Amino acid sequence: MSHDAPAPTAAMQGGGFYNRNSALQAANLGSALPLFLAAAAEYPVAAASPTPFGIADYGASQGRNSMIPMAAAIDTLRPRIGPDRPIVISHVDLPSNDFTSLFTVLDEDPASYLAGRANVYPMAIGRSHFSEVLPVHSIDLGWTSNALHWMSRNPCAVPDHGWGVFSADPAVRAAIDAQLDADWVAFLHARAREMRPGGRLVCQFMGRGPDSHGFEWMANAFWQSWVDTADAGLLSQGELERISAPSAGRSAAQIEAPFRDGRVTGLRLADLATVQAPDPYWDAYRNSGDAVQLGRVWADMMRAANGPSFAAALDPGRDRGTVLDAVTEALAARIAADPQQNRSFNVIVVIEASGAA
Secondary structure: OOOOOOOOOOOOOOOOOHHHHOHHHHHHHHHOOHHHHHHHHOOOOOOOOOOEEEEEEOOOOOOOHHHHHHHHHHHHHHHOOOOOOOOOEEEEEOOOOOHHHHHHHHHOOOOOOOOOOOOEEEEEEEEEOOOOOOOOOOEEEEEEEOOEEEEEOOOOOOOOOOOOHOOOOOOHHHHHHHHHHHHHHHHHHHHHHHEEEEEEEEEEEOOOOOOOOHHHHHHHHHHHHHHHHHHHHOOOOHHHHHOOEEEEEEHHHHHHHHHOOOOOOOOOEEEEEEEEEHHHHHHHHHHHHHHHHHHHHHHHHHHHHHHHHOOOOOOOOOOOOHHHHHHHHHHHHHHHEEEEEEEEEEEEEEEEEOOOO
């Protein structure tokens, strides 16, 4: 296993590109939304409390996929907490995140949760959610979607694949699992400090299936498109060997582990389910039969979500835009030539805070 320092975790592609190409992520969060609304409906509300009601959106990215969950939570809470109690929504993501697009959506998009809703105050925090980012006991409800399968860092180089979880090297796969565990514990420790007693945190992120990780088809297609682009001379073999996306799904056992072995206190694992993820791109293809469009939407989504992390491994003088254009076209063509339905898994997790951390 190589010990070369991999590139750090990168934010989604900016300029609103991720907002425009994240329909898959929007579909993913739908399975967790009813649990988030139940948390808002059942949260013990103090009568006439002057304290702002705190909602945290961990891994908010550019905000479009936060609008529906936040609006629904506000509408569920408002009859319970009254019209005058402030609601503060904290959107958390990496310092390199495109927060300009987030605030543009909030200000201009008809779907903004600010539209027609008074006494709601958004703010953004440019820090990793694997550390404490908010004051102690300041959060009543937490939400995170499509974010926690991203690790805090790449634990090692992965010369034979774009994702360490799919490497043929067992040492690489073990390093990935160790990083997933460390990050999960760090995330939970931070939330145990931030959440008020009785608060709930609802999480949706990539999981693992009963007999496979999931996402193999698309991960292999994306990686092979990078290999083809290197073969065409647009990047070197050395750059290709440095490429790795710091993301992987977690199994139910990996999620349960820190609760079972006592490494996490002040939080209770209230609900956990692994479900097959939707594939809205395949649904559209079945209706239209347009394989070219199927290739295009998948390629643009993969570029938006994974392109920055892959491109971070390129040499400083390399034209990243040119390389990403070539990879995107190669992936779109590959999918159009062999359309398939994606098979991957989501985990839905509900965590309750006891305040004993």
